[in-house]
Amino acid sequence: MNVDVVVVGGGFVGLFTAYRLHKSGFRVVVAGGDGPRLGASWGNAGLIHQGSTTTVPEILGFWRVVRLALRRGSYISSNPKVALKESLPGGWIWRYARSLRREQHIRREAVLTELAREGKSMWLETIRSEGLDVELLERGSLEAFFSEELFNLEARVVADEASRLGYRVQLLSGEDCREMEPLLKEGVAGGIHYPDDVWLNPSKALESLVSALERLGVEVAWERVKAIEVGGDGVRVEAGGRVLRAEHVVLAAGAWVGKILKSLRLKIPLIAGRGYLAVSEPVNERLSRPIFYADEKIVISQTAGGNLRFTSYFELNDPDAPLDHSKIIQMTRKVRNALNISGDTRIVDEWVGSRPCLPDGLPVIGRVEAAGRILVATGHCRLGLTLAPTTAKLVEDIITGRETPNLRHFSPARFM
């Protein structure tokens, strides 16, 4: 089969890239891997976030992150082998520590803010123009702190950071928080309201985007790419049981891009920062908006059908490692300390997914080999849902040869 572009990866970055390229007149096929549930896009927290993306420990320095990771039951953890390997000079943790300098952080946030704003408008525009069924909620989000000490330490830093970047944020008292979200238990010390955050149900959005692409005539094949070969007249891609030939290949396979590049003898320092999702059976209560339970770093949201969704954790591990069920139990127990929910919130689905993370906190979007036929678009870590549409636009700029000043920030050459 001959096409213009093969997009490898069926998460939001791959699907938006296919959508954008199709709209520009390219013949596109998506080789999406082993199924929609595998990628981070399927089970994430669902926030198109409009606020600072750096966490407070990162702002306060590397050793604070290390102390957090060493704490029992912490939301940050690592497979010991991965921690050891990646702490060596040149490893991911080693590079990450060096990227936490104030000036780097300011530069990164400025770049991401621009992308996040545009990402939100592009999401809303696509939802409306394609009639996507995503359970859209345009009511902002609420970050709630139960510990007074943590509120005093973090809330002001986060709010100042967000205001510096031009986002709208509002610091709230505990009373204000409970007025905004009556399901919060007594004892909330305070919170932050992000009025411009938008929520969508990610698994629904993913399915709906796939259906929209299929309606437009773009094939989304749930098959894994096994081999890629660059020749003089194009790229040969083996996926499932067939061979695809294309002018360009876009590697948008999230945390798996590292493995694919390795087979091409190329390397970027990409790591999987794994996060967990627990879905409860439907409850009688209705959340007003997504709640970020700051003390435990858990995002609590609710589907249109009434199921509660809990997402949390940042676990450095192989993207194919099995799910750690104890994390699901721990997370569910913690949520019950924050919300007044009747019944026993029985968990009906559990999931783990891999955020594709690069040590300097910026994605890679660009060409990776001499012939310029293979592009990468990954590394969005905690922000891939928010940034997928803008990433797709940048990929289109590269393929159509448009000069875009922003692209220099995302060049894979910074690691090669």
Ligand SMILES: Cc1cc2nc3c(=O)[nH]c(=O)nc-3n(C[C@H](O)[C@H](O)[C@H](O)COP(=O)(O)OP(=O)(O)OC[C@H]3O[C@@H](n4cnc5c(N)ncnc54)[C@H](O)[C@@H]3O)c2cc1C
């Ligand atoms: C718990 C959690 C909460 C999050 N919350 C948010 C949030 O609120 N807001 C936000 O903006 N971001 C959030 N994120 C981050 C976001 O989910 C990711 O950044 C984003 O989904 C990455 O999208 P992607 O398309 O690059 O990769 P993925 O969604 O991981 O997709 C990768 C795709 O590649 C496929 N693949 C793998 N290998 C192959 C192969 N060999 N051949 C073909 N296909 C292959 C996989 O099957 C998959 O379809 C969260 C992530 C997690 C885990």
